[in-house]
Amino acid sequence: MPGRVLNGRYELIEPIGGGGMALVHRALDHETGKMVAVKVLRSDLAESEEFVERFRREAHASTTLDHPNIVKAYDVGCDRGDHYIVMEYVKGTTLKRMITAKGQLDMDRTMKIGLQIAHALAHAHDSHIIHRDIKPQNILVEESGVIKVADFGIARGVASTTVTTMAGTGVMGSVHYFSPEQARGRHMDHRTDIYALGIVLYEMITGHLPFEGDSAVEVAIKHIQEDVRVPERYVRKVPPALRDVIHKATRRKKEERYQDIHCMIADLEAALENPYQHIRGKRENGMSGTRVLQSITPAGAKKWENLSKKKPSKWGVALAIAIPLIIVGLIIWLLLHGIFTNNGIGRRTEVPVVTGLSVESAEALLEDEGFTLIIDGEEKDDVYGEGTIISQDPDAEETLRRGGGVHVIISSGFSEVSMPRLINLSLDEAARALENNGLRVGETEYTPSAVDRDTVIAQSISEGTGVEQGTKVDLTVSQGPEIESKSVGSYVGNQELMANAMINGDGFDVGEIHRVYSETYREGQVIGQNPPANDTAEEFSEIELWISLGPSPNGSKILTVDVQHYTEDAFVSVYSGPILIYEGYPQVSTLEIPVSGEGAVTYQIYINGEPAGTQTITFESPEAGQ
């Protein structure tokens, strides 16, 4: 397909990705000269009304939405039976690849990315659209770090009550982010997206998925049956506030989750502000810490009801084999449960997580489970503040005889650390140095300075001072030298890479790039620039470039320039707008230059640097010529 031009406008350049139902191409929009991403529905699926409808729905959803954290859709169309959506081209990677590459993300980045996804969802939910397939594979990370949510492929209006089917491929990737209701094929709503975002947060901070399995069915069953366990399984110290957000977003019951994405945003913002404090008193359903934690107890009879009420669906067919096994297992489990409870002896139960809780919450929770809390002592800690449990013995998920004691150590406050030197570090490096020491960035103020942009030039607490963990440090950061005006160089005639290097060397950035046909300059050569050479422009401003695509496939005409009245040394240059068509000392009396274009194109002719008139040539449009 590369090389094909859809509806005479979008030239497909190379495939850059794709899901089960469509292939995404990088493409050139000939009308604007911009790079775009064009998603084309697989031709074999275009036969199926269901897929065409789904594709149309995505197109509708994405053209409705306009948000900086959502991939923009520009255009929708169909060319010779191929349905396509034209979208913003995002240069960067996916969140999935980022997590895979880094293993796990730090807490700051996790929360900031989570917030951007949440803002995108808030915009969608406010427009009555739910995404239904939030997963890191669908989250694009621009080179600048901005997050863009893509693929509203199975998005649907909130009002729609249709039950999801599992048709289509790509399910294995998605199933890890499926909420219980989604796995069961039940009605989904905006809280389904909230659950998936909770799983994405979990994956960012731990580098793991909460549920793994050999098959999609196995993973789906776990989502239905099991609570998402504490992230501490994988990462020793997850800030309590973030843990609370993940916990609340991934409740199996929709009613226990955030009821509104805006509430989740508020909690994420609070977590970013105070990661080491539990989020309290903000829960919408009046759930205290203790009540929330009760749902960590092992599987109970409620699940039984849920499973038996399951409506048949395509998923149901897949589950049909698994369910009898589960039912048998549950019956055995319930029987054992009953027998041991009646006898009241020898029964061992899993110890709940109490690390990160206050003594009161932990006591209440342990009492419910038939354990007692034994405080072994107090210690300073770098993650948990005063009164919070730092460690427990036995560990969570180990079993203990009913009536047994759970030993804990309580934090007597944050431990002290010596303030590191932050001056001359980049802002990122400083934040990392602080985080490594359990400290945090407070206010940052930018000011002009001779040192590089984003370099720390002052810290509010000086190096070597002893401070409590969790202390915030204000930073003064350089915004770079005062902006100066610089002289624009001549980049025309160079290869693209050399031009880029020259532009950077001159203190500018490469701006928009237009690729156009040229009969006189070979592919890859710069044939136009804006601002022109010798202009002055602000440092770091952008230089727009026109780059040759080589000769036009639609043929060329000849532009004739009469130079007989000039001396042999006439220096001729011909432009069409900013685009250089010819430059040289022709040393002939009549200069013939091959040119190509569309419609009427006007050429400006200069001889020895002076304007020497214009000429207009009219080209037939390629369609008419065929």
Next chain:
Amino acid sequence: MRFEYGYFTHRGHVRQHNEDCLYVPNEGESRHAGLSIVADGMGGYNAGDVASRTAVQYVQEHFDAGEADKLSDNEAVSAYLVDLIEGANRRIFEMAAKDSGLAGMGTTLTFAWIHGPDAYIAHVGDSRCYLIRDTHISQITKDHSLVQQLVDAGQIKESDMYDHPQKNIITRAVGTDKDVAPDIFKISVKPGDVLLLCTDGFINHVNIKDYASSFDGTRSLTRLAGDLGQKALDGGGKDNITLVLARVLPDEGRVD
């Protein structure tokens, strides 16, 4: 084979134009894997850029055609590289003969082609190629310049080369004469080795041996090229400054 590249070019603080030219492959452009080029043009208004670009483009075009990959033995490669430089020389010489505005133009041309365990360096003029291995830096090319001849003849000390009033006189160039005599060097390279190609605008302000420890592998070549280029600017930037860094990466098989 895989490579990492870094590059920098700047017109400097004094010159109005950048008459240098460089080339490294774009990411994923396998046809030219292992090729890097610098050229430092000279001539009247605009002609210097034309000469350096034409030379770089000529070499690049021939690598486009994949001719070099078909050669098996070292002698064939060396002969091919000599042909390439002679071809570039002819093209520039003919352009200058036809066009009075371009008369007298010429360029230095130094390029490296890393192919398997070998690196071939073709060289005319006073741009340079260095090999950096484990923070040891050795100069591969020898300048075709008057001051280099004076050093060879024992007339001046090597350390005086950089301050000599005639340091910018070169004894060989591409495009100024009907014929050209390039030097071809062949060296062995291994993963981790870095080749530095640079024009005299860089050499005159930076003694690369002072920065040997920068090549310990911790810094990306993009950043290193920028930092070294900035050193040359800070050192005066009297001429156009261009440098290219190319590192041989270990073969794939390990996922980063």
